[in-house]
Amino acid sequence: MIEKKLTTIPELENKCADIRSNLLNFIYRIGMGHLGGELSMVEMAVALYYKYLNYDVMNPCKEGRDRFILSKGHCSETLYTIFSDLGAYTQDYMVENFECLNNYKFGMHSNRKKCDQIEVSAGSLGHGLPVSVGYAMGARFRNENYRVICMIGDGEFNEGTNWEALMSAGHYQLNNLVCILDKNQLQMTGKTCDIMNIDPVDDKVRAFGWNVIDVEDGNDMSQVCAALDQLPERDCQKHAKPTFIISNTIKGKGVSFMEGNHKWHGGGIGEADLAIALADVSKMRKV
Template sequence: MYKYNIDIEMVRKLDEKCVEIRKNLVNFIYRIGMGHLGGELSLVEMAVALYYKYMNYDPKNPKWEERDRLILSKGHCSETLYTIFSDLGMYTMDYMVEHFETLDTAEFGMHCNRKYVPAIEASAGSLGHGLPIALGMALGARKQKKNWRTFVIVGDGEMDEGTNWEAIMAAAHYQLGNLVAIVDKNKIQMTGTTANTMNLDPLDKKLEAFGWDVIEIDGNDMYSVCEALQSLPPADPYVRRKPIFIISNTIKGKGVDFMEGNIKWHGGGIAKEQLEQALNCIEKNRKVR
């Protein structure tokens, strides 16, 4: 089943971190009163693997010039990143709640803003812009002869946007091997399933036809996520190769039974009794390897 020899103890530690992040995330959404928990929960494994293992990144110096860049194009799920930033010691949870979408001291918003949060690489709001920005960053790294890599996470509903396909075509043209796009393919967008709204499949064949290398994984299985990220070639600015697209098949609301696959949890708040139920689900669904 698995192609690479991954350190299982590392995977266990990352699994445990996912449990911690999920619990902190639902508490955060409860405290601020609004979020997009379905999509925020589905991308936890990928975000945790990147920030805690596979990105060259220093949380004490988020503007370090040699860092790998991560753009969250599905920016309505920014609370997942905020929760990780808090866990990495960049902000306290109380501070983020205090400064979340306030009239006078707002630093943190439902959609991330790079002007106020230094760890954010690109502001998000309107969908379809993260991948084009990541394309520009990857080209910039080549021009500067820098070895850092650009990652971008897009939503599967977001793939309806034409700007993504323009960037997909351009990245293949420029052979940006230092660019890795990740689609959080949880199969549900705001108004329904992606299959009924605008069917993406066969997504792998479409991306390959546009000139990308494609890796398809179970994005809620940490071992599979680690395999995909560990398989990436070095981000050498001199080498021209196909850009890489990871199709990360996930479950919307992953880890919370009553949210999983439920369109109701695309956006909204969480009540006190639901919070307790959600925390119990996350604990019950703790991965045992």
């Protein structure tokens, strides 16, 4: 468990190596995951939970906390790994309570009724951003100054509910809402641009009344922090553009045979591949 926020880029980069290693071991032990998208989002998730979010995993219902909603819910194992690293659970406990009939607490897709740190159940794609709009509006009605941050996948952006949410958030000028697009270019069966092209994302989202921040490399911690440093102050009553961050990432980031390979969208990892993957991740660690 960490006792303080991580403030420097090297600290955050090394934490990413920790999370990737622990995540790989976790997926190996439970036998199934979605490692491609789980690995692509690590830098953004680590920056949020270890530096930017007003959030305590040991007190997940605290009043005034920021709300983080992972709409690409099939990548929840990254969050479980972070919760474990922050002291909420041991990995042994998560393995023992993963999708078991009698003591199910952690699932392939996150369930807010089971895991206390999960704000919104996810799995059916396209729901997280609409719910986040409701959370942000609720903060305004209650006069509570917290941020609502939602992460979606680029394959998920095919869902029409996202575009209705974009229109609503722009119309109501939800200054306290942030959407992060983990744009790793791939989905389950191939390239996003071939299956359903979403580009130019920046122009489209701006047309809905959002402020857009484009992160050229969402797996570069310096660039991730530079983007998050631009978030507006927590002011639920201010009517201004919501923020949309395009985080250009690599699916399977950090593992040589997974990077840019859609076949690692979902599945388990064997012992031999695990050893190679852990060796690859260890090379990412900073001195």
